[in-house]
Amino acid sequence: MAEKRIAQYRQIENDLLEQINLGYYKKGDLIPTELELSATYHVSRVTVRKATDNLVAKGILQRVAGVGTFVSRSAVTQNPPPIQGFTDLMIEQGLEPTTKVDVFTLQKSPANIASILGIEKEDPIYYIHRQRYGDGELLQLETTYMSARLYPDISIQILESSKYQYFEKVKGIKIAYSHHAVTPIHPSKEVAELFGIAQNTPIIKAANVTHLENGQIMDYTELILNSPKYQLTYIKR
Template sequence: MMDTGIEREARLPYYEQLKQLLLAEIAHNDLKPGHLMPSEAEMCARYGVSRTVVRQAVGELVSEGILQRMRGKGTFVARPKLSEQFMESTVGFFEDMTGHGHSVTSTVLSVDRIEVPDLVRERTGNTTATHCTEIVRLRAVDHEVVAFTKSYLNNDDPALLEHLRSVDLTSASLYQILEDSFGLRIESGHRSIEATAASSMMAKLLDVRPGEPLLYIESVGQTAQGTVAEFFRAWHRADRLKIEMDVVRSKRGPARLPPTLA
């Protein structure tokens, strides 16, 4: 029998063995990001396993960020995920990515004066404002679209709207523009993140399959005086982004163990 690398008598499941073989092939052959992997049929023939085994092994490597599927093109060695640390900082997406050496560009879909959406009222606690400024953008890192964002500014000043429509937001930081031109600086706030599935519209915008996982982020930004200045919503491609943050132990003091555990 041909040696496929799969040990038929081993207790380790075939798909797990195949995962290790594929990882070894990537490492030993120094396969670079973008390298096209064999098709399902080729892997079945090469390793003597079923399509079910191949799909499970490849699926787990995709979920772990080692491989990347591209519609109609195949499965490729994935690029390292973009590391974003803005969950613990008031810097925006632009400053975070450029600070790590990436280029960031935006396609501005709209800059409009709109009635304050109910969700914005709920998240910001602002029940008096009737209108706000909305900025809708597709964000690209190193020329690849990775996020769709909506920013809501708690400001109905016509001068602000006109200025934002006139400046080049394609390769600039919104936070920096607000600070430099209007003295509006985001000093603190709250951000949350959760998993969501790509809708058909979001799938088209971010070039993923409908139903694929996205990272959905909400943020409320405040000035030094505690005034809510901005609320934003962002949908990030989960296959291209990971969130990092530092943590510290609570200052409440050491935990006291029950006598039976002390």
């Protein structure tokens, strides 16, 4: 039981830190209350308090009596490196990249996603879910949010290939860098079945915000990697 409690509070702490570093919660923002976090993670308020206590001790969160818990600063991170897209990486390694688009819908942007993308709340966004394969083996699951107003010509055909190649080679807009926040996790039952691994196998979740050289945000993407077979790699300039 003790090990389970430790895993829970660390998961909450890691999730909050990831959201702060990506700009989901910015300096001065209130994070959800202990009651809300307890309901979200199905844990006690004691477990939530242990997670937030750690971030308060690090100076990332600050409590104000009678008001709530605020973000005081983001964690110290390295400068974000340039990225190498999945398609290019597969080709470089001699594997044939293929992509299956499970979901491609239009929806209104919630406030926090809008903040990350640099758009207005309830602006139209694409919600995209893709499965990425190398030589027919599932290596990566992607959930992506993109501005439909800024990029109205995105299509399933583009998503079945490479977004990065489309922006750089077709639209002529260079990608500057991608800001990664990486967290080790255990897969859900559904993800474990898709990857063909046990649920106790450690894998990697990476959330990233891709920045274009024109100053716009290309997308916000959450990746789940089949880590026993596919590692997150990047080239640092």
